[in-house]
Amino acid sequence: MSAAKTAIIVARILNQIYKFMPNVSPNRMKYVQEQMTTKTLAKLLKTDEEKQAFINTILSMTLLTSGAVDFVRDPEVWSPEKSVNKDGTKRRWSHILSHGSEKALDVLRFPTYELITKEQYQLANKLLPMIGSTVISSSEVMEAFTKADVGSINSDFKDKMGSDEKYLGSEKVLYRGLHSMPASVVKFLANPGTSWDMSRGVSTSYDYGSAEGFMNKGGNGIIFHMKNETGRGFTADALSKYKPEREVILSGTIVVEDFTLTMYAGEEFDPNIGFDDKLIKIECNKSFILMRKGLKVIYGKRNVDFNSEIKPMLDALLSEQSFEFESKGKTYKIKMLDRTAILKVTATIS
Amino acid sequence: MKLTKTQIKQIIKEELEQVMNEVELEEQEALREESDAAAKQELIDAMSVPMTK
Numbered sequence: 001m002s003a004a005k006t007a008i009i010v011a012r013i014l015n016q017i018y019k020f021m022p023n024v025s026p027n028r029m030k031y032v033q034e035q036m037t038t039k040t041l042a043k044l045l046k047t048d049e050e051k052q053a054f055i056n057t058i059l060s061m062t063l064l065t066s067g068a069v070d071f072v073r074d075p076e077v078w079s080p081e082k083s084v085n086k087d088g089t090k091r092r093w094s095h096i097l098s099h100g101s102e103k104a105l106d107v108l109r110f111p112t113y114e115l116i117t118k119e120q121y122q123l124a125n126k127l128l129p130m131i132g133s134t135v136i137s138s139s140e141v142m143e144a145f146t147k148a149d150v151g152s153i154n155s156d157f158k159d160k161m162g163s164d165e166k167y168l169g170s171e172k173v174l175y176r177g178l179h180s181m182p183a184s185v186v187k188f189l190a191n192p193g194t195s196w197d198m199s200r201g202v203s204t205s206y207d208y209g210s211a212e213g214f215m216n217k218g219g220n221g222i223i224f225h226m227k228n229e230t231g232r233g234f235t236a237d238a239l240s241k242y243k244p245e246r247e248v249i250l251s252g253t254i255v256v257e258d259f260t261l262t263m264y265a266g267e268e269f270d271p272n273i274g275f276d277d278k279l280i281k282i283e284c285n286k287s288f289i290l291m292r293k294g295l296k297v298i299y300g301k302r303n304v305d306f307n308s309e310i311k312p313m314l315d316a317l318l319s320e321q322s323f324e325f326e327s328k329g330k331t332y333k334i335k336m337l338d339r340t341a342i343l344k345v346t347a348t349i350s
Numbered sequence: 351m352k353l354t355k356t357q358i359k360q361i362i363k364e365e366l367e368q369v370m371n372e373v374e375l376e377e378q379e380a381l382r383e384e385s386d387a388a389a390k391q392e393l394i395d396a397m398s399v400p401m402t403k
Contacts (some may be wrong), residue, residue, distance in 0.1 A: 065400050066400075069398055069399050174399060176401070177401060178397065179398050181393075181396065182389070183390070184388065184389045184392070185389045185393055185396075186395070188389035188390065189393070196390045196393065197394075197398060198394060201398065202394075202397040202398060203397065203398065203400040203401060205401060210401055211401065213401075214401040242400065242402040243384065245400065245401055247400060247401075313370070
C-alpha cells in the first residue's frame with residue numbers, strides 16, 4: 001500500500017476517534033482520544049515517508065477547510081502580509097487546526113506554532129486533487145483499526161467501530177450547496193449531460209442540512225445531490241475545525257443527470273409599463289414543465305422533449321430575455337425575476 | 351445555360367443569406383461556448399470554497 005493511502009486510512013481512523021463521544025467527562029474523553037491518537041500513529045505510521053504523507057494530508061485538508069481558499073487555488077497570490085487572521089495577527093498552524101489534527105501533528109513533532117508558508121499552500125494545491133479522488137473501503141479501514149489495536153484502550157470505541165463498519169469507507173452520496181449564483185451558472189447546470197472537471201478538489205458534505213442551509217443564504221441557490229458510487233473523497237469531518245459541516249473533500253468529473261428548477265417570472269403585458277405584478281411560478285425538470293399564475297395553472301406538460309421545448313425556454317429566461325409561448329388560446333410573454341431560481345441537481349462523480 | 355440578371359441577383363441573395371445564417375449560427379455557438387466556459391469557471395471557484403465561508 002502506498003504511503004499516501006496509508007496516510008488517508010490513518011486520517012479516517014482519527015476522524016472516527018474525534019467523532020467518538022464516550023459517556024465520560026470532557027477531560028476524560030479528551031484523554032482517551034489522545035491516547036488512541038498516539039497509539040494509532042505509532043502502530044500504523046512506520047516509515048518516515050508514511051509520517052510525512054500523513055502530515056501533508058492533514059495540512060492540505062486544513063488549508064482547504066480552514067485556511068485561505070484563494071491561496072490554495074493560486075499559491076502565487078500568497079504574501080506574508082495577506083496571510084493574517086481577522087485581528088491582523090500572523091496566521092499560524094495552531095490558529096486553524098482542529099483539536100484532533102493538532103494533537104496528531106504534535107505527536108509527530110510537527111511545529112504547529114509556526115507560521116503557514118507559501119510552500120505549504122503550494123503543496124496543498126498539488127495534493128488536494130489526489131486526496132479528494134482517493135477511494136478507500138470500509139474493510140481497509142477496519143483492517144488498519146484492528147492492527148492499531150486502539151480498541152484495547154476503550155472497548156466502547158471498539159464496539160462503535162464494529163457497528164459503524166459499513167460507514168467507514170467514503171460516503172456514497174454527497175451534497176453541496178451554493179448561493180447567489182449568476183443565472184448563467186443555473187443555465188449551464190440545468191442541462192442533463194453537462195459535465196465539468198472538478199479535479200482540483202471541491203468541498204462537499206454528507207449532511208444534506210448543511211448544504212441546504214448554505215444554499216438558502218442567497219437568491220439563485222443551487223444544491224447538488226452527488227452519487228459517489230466509486231466511493232471517492234476524503235472525509236475531513238471531525239478533523240476539520242468546522243466539524244458540524246461534516247465536510248468531505250472530493251475531486252473528479254461531475255456529470256449532471258437530472259435537475260429540478262423552480263423560478264419566478266413576470267408577465268410582460270406592455271413594454272412601456274413593465275411587468276404584471278402577479279408572478280408566474282415555473283417548475284421544470286428534464287421532461288416536465290408547470291407554470292402557475294397565482295393558483296391557476298397556465299401551462300403544464302409531461303414527457304416533454306428537453307432540447308426542443310425546455311432548453312429554449314431556459315436559455316431565454318436565464319439570459320435575461322423574454323420568452324413567448326401560447327397556452328389555451330392566449331399568448332404569454334414572460335421574463336425571469338432576478339435571483340429567484342432554486343436548482344436541485346442530481347449528478348454523478350467519477 | 352443563360353441566366354438573367356434577376357436570376358443572378360436571386361442566387362446571390364440566397365447564397366448571401368445562407369452564409370449570413372451560418373455566420374450567425376457560428377457566432378451563437380461561440381457565444382454559448384464562451385458563456386459555458388465562464389459559468390464552468392464560476393462554478394469551480396464557488397465549489398472550492400467550504401460551506402463554512
